[in-house]
Amino acid sequence: MHCRCCKDRAILAKKPEKTNKDYMAKEVTPRAENYSQWYNDLIVKAELAEQSAVRGCMVIKPYGYAIWEKMQRILDDKFKATGVQNAYFPLFIPKSFFSREAEHVSGFAKECAVVTHHRLMNSPDGKGVVVDPEAKLEEELIVRPTSETIIWSTYKNWINSWRDLPIMCNQWCNVVRWEMRTRLFLRTAEFLWQEGHTAHATAEEAIQEAQTMVQVYADFARNTMALPVIVGHKSPGERFAGALDTLTIEAMMQDGKALQAGTSHFLGQNFAKSFDVQYADREGKLQYVWATSWGVSTRLMGALIMAHGDDNGLVLPPALAPIQVVMVPIFKTEEEHQAILDRMYAIKKELEALGHSVKVDDRDTLRPGFKFAEWELKGVPVRLAMGPRDMEAGTVEVHRRDTLEKQSMSVDGLAAHIHALMDDIQANIYNKALSFREANIEKCDDWEEFKAKIQTGKFLLCHWDGTVETEQKIKDETKATIRCIPVDSVVCEEEGRDIYSGKPSHARVVFAIAY
RNA sequence: CGGGAUGUAGCGCAGUUGGUUAGCGCACUACGUUCGGGACGUAGGGGUCGUCCGUUCGAGUCGGAUCAUCCCGACCA
DSSP states (O other): OOBTTTTBOOOSOOOOSSOGGGOOOOOOOOOGGGHHHHHHHHHHHTTSEEEOSSTTOEEEOHHHHHHHHHHHHHHHHHHHHTTOEEOOOOSEEEGGGGGSSHHHHHHHSSSOOEEEEOOEEEOTTSSSEEEOGGGEEEEEEEEOSSSHHHHHHHHHHHOOBGGGOOEEEEEEEEEEOOOSSOBTTTBOSEEEEEEEEEEESSHHHHHHHHHHHHHHHHHIIIIISOOOEEEEEOOGGGSOTTOSEEEEEEEEOTTSOEEEEEEEEEEETHHHHHTTOEEEOTTSOEEEOEEEEEEEETHHHHHHHHHHOBTTBOOOOTTTOSOSEEEEEOOSSHHHHHHHHHHHHHHHHHHHHTTOOEEEOOOSSSOHHHHHHHHHHTTOSEEEEEOHHHHHHTEEEEEETTTOOEEEEESTTHHHHHHHHHHHHHHHHHHHHHHHHHHTEEEOOOHHHHHHHHTTTOEEEEEOOSOHHHHHHHHHHHOOEEEEEESSSSOOEEEEEOTTTOOEEEEEEEEEOBO
16 A cells, blocks of 8 residues: 555655745544544654564664553552562463463463474575474474463462562563564564463462452553553453453544553362362362463553554653653754754753763754654654744743644743643643544443444443353454453443343453454 | 466666567665755666566567466455
8 A cells, every 4th residue: 555646655744835934733633534544654664663673573763662561661660569479480381281271271272383293403405494304393382372381370470378478570571473464563473461360278368369360550650651541340242261251441542443552360169179279278188279370572662652653753741751751953064063062962961860861963964844844753742942042042842742832931940941841741641642533422221323333443331141142143253352341441331232242241341443 | 275466787677560779756876056845967887577488570568388486265363
C-alpha cells in the first residue's frame, strides 16, 4: 500500500505547504483511514523500533529502549514495594515440562521455537555451515513462551514448610512465541516482558496477590502512562491457559479497538499439583501451594503510541519521556549561537535541579524548523526555543507537545513554570484519552445495533448470559470478544437479557474488537 | 497451511509492444548562500535489476522453477 501521488509511504503529517503563520494547534487525531500505516510509520520515524532481518522480530532502537527502560524502572520499584524480588530462570525448558499441565499445554505447546541440536559443522560441500546431525539432543528444548513450567519445577525445591511461603519472584526477560502474524510492539515473535510468579499457602492470599498486582498495573497505566484502563476479569474463554481467574487491564486505542495491556492470573493449585509442590502446614499436614502469575510486556509501548500519538508523531507523557524538555536555539552567527547556548545551559541546570531531563539541541547543521518537527515526532513534552529577539527581551518560546500551543514568556520564573507544566501535560494527556474512551463506550441492548456499532470502533457494554457458547458465537459473527467483566471504571450491575441469546444476565460486560 | 500481491541504489518508486551507457525523489558527500516551523543552488558518489534455468542476434522487460517479503484468514500478550 503506497500513495502513488506523492511517491511516499509516509502517512504522518508532511511538511506543510505554507509554513510559519499557518502553523497552529489543530485537530490532533491519527488518520483513521489508515491507522495501521500511521502506527508503523510513526514507530520507524520516531526511531523507536524497526523490523529486523529475522522474520517477526523487532529491533528496539535506543530512543524506544530508553522509554522501555523508564517503564521497567518505575514498575520494578512498584513490585519491590509489594515485597517481590527479582530473579532469573533459564531460557530453555525441557519439552517434558510442557506435558505436565494439560490445560497449559493446549494453550502454549503450539507456536514455540524448539532447539533440536547443539552443534554446527562446516558444510561438506565447503559452503557455509550446516547443523551437525550427530549433535541431536536427547530431549528437545523449548525456548520459553512463558516460564510457569520451569519456575514451578524450581519452586518445588524451594518449598518445604509454611515458613518458606510466600515466594514472590519476578523476572525481566525475553520470551518467544512463533506467531504467524506480527506487528511492531503489539505482537512480535520475540518480546521483552516481566513475569511475576508467586506461591502462597492459601487461596485467599493468592487471590489477594493477583488483585494487588493488577492494581499495580492499573496504577502504572493511569498515572505513569496516562492511559485510562478498565480493570476486570477475563471471561472463561479468554482466560490464560491453566488459570482459574485472569484479571486484566484493558485500554482503548484511538481507532476504538481494545488492547489488553497487562494480566494477572490466579492459577489455583494447577501448577502446584502438576509439579508436585507441597508444603507442611502448621499441623504438619502436606498441602499444595496456591499460585499467581502476572506480566506486562513491550506491548505497553504499542499502547503508549496508539493511545496518545497524533499526526505529528508520538506524544509522550512527561513521566515516561526520556527527554522532557528540549531546547532549540535560533541563530545566524556563531557568536549568537554561543550566547544563546550559554543561556540555555543555565536554564538546563535549573530544570535539572528540579528533576527534569533536558536536552539542548546544539547541532549547528540543522535548521530550527527541522528540529521542531523532529522533536515533535519524538514526542518530547516541552520545547523551548530561543533566538536573538528572545535574547534581547529576556524571553523564551514555550511549546507544549500535547496541545501544540506555544507562548512567549519571561526567563524569570521559567523553571518553576515548566515544573508545573509537566504535571499539567501529564494530566491533560490522561484526560484527553479518558474523554475519548467515554465518547466511544456505550450500553447496547440490541443485537443488530451491536453488529453495526462494534465495527466502528466502540466499546459496548452488554448483557451476557455467562456461557462460553454465546461468547464464541458472538466472536464468530462479529470478531468482537469480551474484553473483561469490569470491576471498576464502567461497572454496571443490573438485571437484563443477553444481547445474543436473550437469557437472563445480572451485569454488563465490555465487548470490543481487540488487537 | 489456504487466498492475493511484490522483489530494480540505504529508503520509496518509474522503466512503454524485448533494443544502445538502467532512471526519478528522498537520503548521502563537497562547496556556497541560508537559518523565528521540515531551506536552496551547483557539483558528485552509490546498481551483478531476489536467485537459477530457458526463449532470443539481444532480457530489468517474455516463460519456468526457486527463494524471500508483505497483505487477507487460522494462532495470539
